Amino acid sequence: MALLSSRTIVAAIVARLQGASNVTTYLSVGPTPPAGKTCIVHPYPGNPDGVLGDPDRNAAVEFQTTCIGSTAEQALWTHDTIVARINRESLSGTGFATYPVRMIDGSQQPVRRDDTLATPLYVVTANWLATAQPA
Amino acid sequence: MTYTVDMVTADLLRAAAQIEERLAPVVAKGASNIAQEARDNVFRSSQWPQTASHNDPQEYAARNLGFDDRDPDDLDVTIGYSDDVTDLARAVEFGGANTSPGGQLGTALNREAPRFAKMVGKVGAAVWRS
Numbered sequence: 001m002a003l004l005s006s007r008t009i010v011a012a013i014v015a016r017l018q019g020a021s022n023v024t025t026y027l028s029v030g031p032t033p034p035a036g037k038t039c040i041v042h043p044y045p046g047n048p049d050g051v052l053g054d055p056d057r058n059a060a061v062e063f064q065t066t067c068i069g070s071t072a073e074q075a076l077w078t079h080d081t082i083v084a085r086i087n088r089e090s091l092s093g094t095g096f097a098t099y100p101v102r103m104i105d106g107s108q109q110p111v112r113r114d115d116t117l118a119t120p121l122y123v124v125t126a127n128w129l130a131t132a133q134p135a
Numbered sequence: 136m137t138y139t140v141d142m143v144t145a146d147l148l149r150a151a152a153q154i155e156e157r158l159a160p161v162v163a164k165g166a167s168n169i170a171q172e173a174r175d176n177v178f179r180s181s182q183w184p185q186t187a188s189h190n191d192p193q194e195y196a197a198r199n200l201g202f203d204d205r206d207p208d209d210l211d212v213t214i215g216y217s218d219d220v221t222d223l224a225r226a227v228e229f230g231g232a233n234t235s236p237g238g239q240l241g242t243a244l245n246r247e248a249p250r251f252a253k254m255v256g257k258v259g260a261a262v263w264r265s
Contacts, residue, residue, distance in 0.1 A: 064238070
């Protein structure tokens, strides 16, 4: 059986986050120029996962959320908004449903100022795991 | 000869006494592999443009990536960037507002995990049979 599509799983994650009010979510590439109150989802391609008898049944897709704010507080607020939207939520799409999406323990990074930009922005990142199984 | 519960218990106790010492080099080698691969990946990554006129931050981060096996007799190792480059390491691993995450440590860890598990299994079997 074909592996589950990472693309459709990632699309479901982004769609869920795009429903958050006052935060705009992007996939992989943010707006130009970068702006506050945005979240960028950076997905990994995903690994086959499953049970002993069917080790490739599921797809474990890890992804990072980079929450951006024009102040440190706004970056944290953006992160909180995203967490409230997706933490422990089960997502579904054509042919798959995920276990509750969870933040990977210890993956949250402290708020950090990005000085590579003309106007510094603040970012908070966290890594997540969405494990999808065929529906 | 019948393999009695007492004999199983004796074998288990003997294996338990040996296993930590036998696994310590496996853990150290695994940590070394992860650090080496992550270092290579950071070094080669095209995450940031490389310019001849500036000190390359990626190269600096890569040179500060390693592992620390403080007590060679126990099974604890720490793999990561040195504390001197915390901010740079975060930027390299997790990206910023305009750069994508490198994630090289996690990638190296995921690639080493199955090899490590296989070796732990081999050592366990060898200790049990010895």
